[in-house]
Amino acid sequence: MAYTSQRKAYGETLVALAKENRNIVVLDADLCGSTMGKLTELALPEQHVEMGIAEADMTSVAGGLSRVGKIPFTNSFAVFSAGRAYDQIRQSVAIGKLNVKICGSSAGASDFADGATHQSIDDIAYMRVIPNMSVFVPADSNEAVEVTKYMASHEGPMYIRLNRNDYENVTEEGAEFTLDPKVLRDGTDVVVFACGIMVGKALEAAEKLAGKISVKVVNVSTIKPLNKEMVCELAKGCKGVVTAEEHSVIGGLGGAIAEALCKECKPIEFVGVNDIFGSSAHSYADILEYLGLTTEHIASAVELIYNL
Amino acid sequence: MSYSKELLESLEAKAKLLRKDCMKCIGVGVAGHVGGSCSSADLVAALYFYKMKYDPKNPDWEGRDYFLLSKGHVAILQYSALAEAGFFPVEDLQHCKDVGFYLQGHPHLGTPGIEAGTGSLGQGLSLGLGMAIGLKMDDKPNNVYVLVGDGEQNEGQIWEAAMAAGAKKMDNLCAIIDNNGLQAMGKIKDRLDSGNLAEKWAAFGWNVIEIDGHNMEEIVKALDDADEYKGKPTAIIAHTVKGKGVSFAENQVGFHNAALTKEQYEQALAELS
Numbered sequence: 290m291a292y293t294s295q296r297k298a299y300g301e302t303l304v305a306l307a308k309e310n311r312n313i314v315v316l317d318a319d320l321c322g323s324t325m326g327k328l329t330e331l332a333l334p335e336q337h338v339e340m341g342i343a344e345a346d347m348t349s350v351a352g353g354l355s356r357v358g359k360i361p362f363t364n365s366f367a368v369f370s371a372g373r374a375y376d377q378i379r380q381s382v383a384i385g386k387l388n389v390k391i392c393g394s395s396a397g398a399s400d401f402a403d404g405a406t407h408q409s410i411d412d413i414a415y416m417r418v419i420p421n422m423s424v425f426v427p428a429d430s431n432e433a434v435e436v437t438k439y440m441a442s443h444e445g446p447m448y449i450r451l452n453r454n455d456y457e458n459v460t461e462e463g464a465e466f467t468l469d470p471k472v473l474r475d476g477t478d479v480v481v482f483a484c485g486i487m488v489g490k491a492l493e494a495a496e497k498l499a500g501k502i503s504v505k506v507v508n509v510s511t512i513k514p515l516n517k518e519m520v521c522e523l524a525k526g527c528k529g530v531v532t533a534e535e536h537s538v539i540g541g542l543g544g545a546i547a548e549a550l551c552k553e554c555k556p557i558e559f560v561g562v563n564d565i566f567g568s569s570a571h572s573y574a575d576i577l578e579y580l581g582l583t584t585e586h587i588a589s590a591v592e593l594i595y596n597l
Numbered sequence: 598m599s600y601s602k603e604l605l606e607s608l609e610a611k612a613k614l615l616r617k618d619c620m621k622c623i624g625v626g627v628a629g630h631v632g633g634s635c636s637s638a639d640l641v642a643a644l645y646f647y648k649m650k651y652d653p654k655n656p657d658w659e660g661r662d663y664f665l666l667s668k669g670h671v672a673i674l675q676y677s678a679l680a681e682a683g684f685f686p687v688e689d690l691q692h693c694k695d696v697g698f699y700l701q702g703h704p705h706l707g708t709p710g711i712e713a714g715t716g717s718l719g720q721g722l723s724l725g726l727g728m729a730i731g732l733k734m735d736d737k738p739n740n741v742y743v744l745v746g747d748g749e750q751n752e753g754q755i756w757e758a759a760m761a762a763g764a765k766k767m768d769n770l771c772a773i774i775d776n777n778g779l780q781a782m783g784k785i786k787d788r789l790d791s792g793n794l795a796e797k798w799a800a801f802g803w804n805v806i807e808i809d810g811h812n813m814e815e816i817v818k819a820l821d822d823a824d825e826y827k828g829k830p831t832a833i834i835a836h837t838v839k840g841k842g843v844s845f846a847e848n849q850v851g852f853h854n855a856a857l858t859k860e861q862y863e864q865a866l867a868e869l870s
Contacts, residue, residue, distance in 0.1 A: 314731070343761065345723070345753070346726070350723050353713065353724040356727070356728055357735075358735075361727075376717065377723070384706070
């Protein structure tokens with residue numbers, strides 16, 4: 290049965306992979322209950338390392354592990370595993386192209402209650418700017434399973450960004466993961482490039498506008514390396530482009546798509562966090578509304594482009 | 598255990614040779630890390646020409662010990678040791694820092710004998726800890742040595758790694774602290790006093806050995822003792838003199854990263870011959 294929790298999908302997939310490959314090592318920084326690293330700790334304690342609340346050390350340690358043949362996965366909330374440890378990712382891991390996998394769990398605003406300190410609205414930007422780094426934002430739990438498998442079986446530093454909360458799948462269960470952007474709904478007027486939870490919301494927006502505006506929805510789960518030619522191809526014939534991400538409008542998916550389309554002269558509308566930090570909220574829906582990350586926000590952006 | 602006079606003298610001669618190679622590497626008129634290279638030279642000579650197992654013709658040999666230069670700014674010292682050990686031609690040292698060349702300003706993965714990119718201070722000990730954890734997972738006997746600066750003790754990540762290595766009883770890990778008492782901008786006591794390092798490392802769960810970092814017998818004995826010691830990682834605190842062996846640079850903050858004049862260059866080579 291398909292998962293509806295990305296972190297559970299990730300955690301259980303890691304256990305399955307680690308059983309098959311004894312070189313897989315899972316590292317946590319005192320949050321393995323949230324990251325689901327605890328599933329490896331319980332099933333395969335000799336392949337799990339608790340590094341304590343020390344993400345910088347954890348990341349460089351992962352670099353060292355990779356140099357003696359291990360395939361380390363570092364787990365924590367994205368603000369810590371990617372943000373706190375940015376320098377170690379850059380210096381210890383990425384320059385040497387080490388085979389280290391970084392999991393940014395509870396990413397975006399998905400840790401709604403904890404507020405701005407725990408909400409990563411900038412990790413896609415600072416991970417994708419690092420040379421040698423691959424950046425994945427799976428649309429749902431089905432894709433999280435497949436991206437995790439991909440990371441374990443391919444060399445190099447890689448970052449996976451996961452949501453804390455449960456939501457329905459929009460991609461097919463068991464579909465083998467490939468790096469190319471994937472068209473989930475075809476359309477001719479406006480193309481929406483989306484990632485993470487915003488893919489499902491983009492599909493809802495497209496459905497809502499059906500009959501009025503023909504909307505193509507593309508799942509961009511690989512932010513880097515981005516197939517730029519394909520992005521241009523997918524935008525061809527459309528009046529304009531919308532990007533949608535649970536991340537700042539600066540430097541993330543929107544930035545990557547705009548860079549890809551820089552010679553195409555298409556209008557682009559960015560749905561994302563408008564250069565502000567998050568806030569505590571009583572529900573995920575409340576913080577997404579506060580940050581402008583809803584189906585309605587995408588639909589409005591599509592209409593704006595269409596009516597230009 | 599006692600060590601033969603021949604062994605100790607040959608290692609001292611190697612240390613001198615490494616210092617000389619460093620000077621040649623730096624040359625005239627271009628800044629290079631004279632001070633910290635010279636303070637660490639005896640330690641590095643003992644590691645490469647006495648203690649560590651490696652195969653220069655097969656740098657990835659599985660049985661090798663691992664060395665990480667966490668104080669990566671003295672890369673020229675490690676390059677000199679690797680060249681003299683046969684990993685690559687000694688003549689290549691003069692091309693250090695050429696654009697795109699394999700001898701970069703800081704140790705860089707891809708250079709034969711370099712185990713990881715280091716020199717962003719504070720990270721080398723964690724890299725070494727990761728190697729030590731991985732080797733222990735596979736019941737491998739290889740040791741991991743990390744040379745850490747005393748100024749580098751300012752970095753918080755050193756203490757994260759020290760805490761984790763102590764807690765996990767990584768007795769295949771040995772940190773060597775080059776305690777020359779100077780950091781880039783002055784005396785450590787005046788800039789950011791690191792306090793009593795022996796007490797600090799012991800408190801973090803390490804076996805601590807204090808030595809004169811220029812006394813070859815004390816160095817090799819400490820490395821052997823660290824190898825034998827079980828149940829804790831070992832920290833060798835080596836008391837050294839920055840710029841050791843080059844009279845005008847000894848204990849001079851200005852020679853942390855300095856360009857040599859032609860006269861200084863020739864004097865240094867003469868003193869090291």
